[in-house]
Amino acid sequence: MPVATLKWRNDALVLIDQTRLPSELVYETCRDVETVARAIEELVVRGAPAIGLAAAYGVVIGARNALESTEVEFSKSVDEAIARLERTRPTAVNLFWALEQMRQVLAQTKGQGNRAICDELLTTANRLFIEDQAICRRMGENGAELLPETGQIITHCNAGGLATADYGTALGVVYAACEQGKKISVFADETRPLLQGSRLTAWELHQSGVEVKVICDNMAATVMRREKIACCIVGSDRIAANGDVANKIGTYGLAIIAKEHGVPFYVVAPVSTLDISLASGDEIPIEERKGEEIRRGMGKLTAPEEVPVYNPAFDVTPHALVSAIVSEKGVARAPFEPTLRAWAAATDRE
Amino acid sequence: MPVATLKWRNDALVLIDQTRLPSELVYETCRDVETVARAIEELVVRGAPAIGLAAAYGVVIGARNALESTEVEFSKSVDEAIARLERTRPTAVNLFWALEQMRQVLAQTKGQGNRAICDELLTTANRLFIEDQAICRRMGENGAELLPETGQIITHCNAGGLATADYGTALGVVYAACEQGKKISVFADETRPLLQGSRLTAWELHQSGVEVKVICDNMAATVMRREKIACCIVGSDRIAANGDVANKIGTYGLAIIAKEHGVPFYVVAPVSTLDISLASGDEIPIEERKGEEIRRGMGKLTAPEEVPVYNPAFDVTPHALVSAIVSEKGVARAPFEPTLRAWAAATDRE
DSSP states (O other): OOOOSEEEETTEEEEEOGGGTTTOOOEEEEOSHHHHHHHHHTTSSOSHHHHHHHHHHHHHHHHHTTTTSOHHHHHHHHHHHHHHHHTSOSSOHHHHHHHHHHHHHHHHTTTSOHHHHHHHHHHHHHHHHHHHHHHHHHHHHHHHTTSOSEEEEEEOSOOBGGGSSSSBSHHHHHHHHHHTTOEEEEEEEOOTTTTHIIIIIHHHHHHTTOOEEEEOGGGHHHHHHHSOOOEEEEOOSEEETTOOEEEETTHHHHHHHHHHTTOOEEEEOOGGGEETTSSSGGGSOOOBOOTHHHHTTTBSOOSOTTSOBOOBSEEEEOGGGOSEEEETTEEEOSSHHHHHHHHHHHHHHO | OOOOSEEEETTEEEEEOGGGTTTOOOEEEEOSHHHHHHHHHTTSSOSHHHHHHHHHHHHHHHHHTTTTSOHHHHHHHHHHHHHHHHTSOSSOHHHHHHHHHHHHHHHHTTTSOHHHHHHHHHHHHHHHHHHHHHHHHHHHHHHHTTSOSEEEEEEOSOOBGGGSSSSBSHHHHHHHHHHTTOEEEEEEEOOTTTTHIIIIIHHHHHHTTOOEEEEOGGGHHHHHHHSOOOEEEEOOSEEETTOOEEEETTHHHHHHHHHHTTOOEEEEOOGGGEETTSSSGGGSOOOBOOTHHHHTTTBSOOSOTTSOBOOBSEEEEOGGGOSEEEETTEEEOSSHHHHHHHHHHHHHHO
């Protein structure tokens, strides 16, 4: 695991400010709900599992800051914290899943007093954090079996240690394979507009000693044509019951290009990323972000002020383009729905 | 036609410095061969037809600057100018085609004296310029027939007025259609790493009153899925005898994505872009440019210093993915080879 992207320390949530990588490794300390919410909105912390964990700790912070209030006001403050955190980003379901876990704690601890409720919220956030670490390891092991002894892969965005409590989803598979002695090197799509691939994936893989080369998103097709690529591996922000996968914009195009070249396309995500309440990916809400991220993403003006810009943050890859979905429960292949439903049901029972 | 990207004025070649758009409209005046060569290398001027014209005027400049030399030294200077200009960029064949035209002038004017040779070189460069204008118009008319009365298209890189002596190749088709009263709006891929789409295509279409929206390269797949897209239209830097098309990196991926969505994929280029000496696109030399264009393309560091970057400037789209090739001679469809050979032969006879 390259680095701890988020941790609970001295009664505060400490985050790596991912907007400043790779130039600077700077930490931001969050001591109130609004700071956590903005950190999520502004991508100081990002990656579906990490967003969920940050939000869970955000609820803890909201509760602790209301500790001296009346029980009624305390309860109101915590509800407001959850509502604020829910409004940060619409696509990654892990956010809503984590907040739902916190809501269940509130229901179960009703009337036990502010201090006890606070303690239970923190215990739960810590448990989610530790579980995410274990889940990353299990996903890594499950996915590593799909990789050859020696090979090159392509990944998109960042689904690594910077996106989770441990060493990641898609990159967890790479790390696990490398730990098993496999020789895996990675082409990292830079991932416009916010360059999570070139800024974050390249940075953390290099920190961990995994061979990585940065390409622009539009070079993946040429790389697949010219190089032997074992597979593409990506994370996900939400997976519908039929196996349609929402992930960072550009994933869908990459999957089409992989199909054209006969390159397997793997999605790695914890069961908390499943949203089996949605029949298909058409129902997944897609966040549209400010055009300025494209127009002035790296400081300089790169598109005329007067010209409109379209900036969807995610896209949906139809399940027909997905070779396998890897979770902590195993490896699902088409038809995905029975396996995904079984995973979700098994997790609910735990 | 939005703006004159290059012109011969006061015995010098005046270029729009395309590296500074869209922030500033600044002209660079070239009075020696090295300045022209660097302008081509550094993309002050770019676009296959415009590169060819700039190189032709570069030869004129080399000749004029040697006017007072002996005939032997004059001849040597002009040869050196051609050799220097040939070394600027390897992929766009229009460069070599234009320099070959100038070389033929030298052969035909041998012994006529420096002044007469100079005059003939300038006459030829001016002729190529005027022909390129006429060719753009004919390509525009030929291509406009492929567009619906109302529709949206996607283009990649810049194949417009900034890439030619007139209103472009791919964008010429759009301008011609709009002049015919068709309502065409354009999604412009930003085109990493040097952003010719967001910086140049968006700028010139907006200047000309054509509706345009900028997207990142990795959004084209989602746009094709969500919107009704009439076709993709791109230019080319070199087309092999079988119809394989070299063009700006990202074109190949876009063509694959177009096929997946049943969207026609059109290539627009003058006959001077044909290289029927090459059987297929595998033989086209692909320029690889500095990693710094990706790593620090917009000022800020966007990939770790220590991580390698792969930066091919072009890719090759196999002819199977091309719906039609439009030139000043007409519209070619598969099988491309007979038509492309006939176009080349007819042009040689002219």
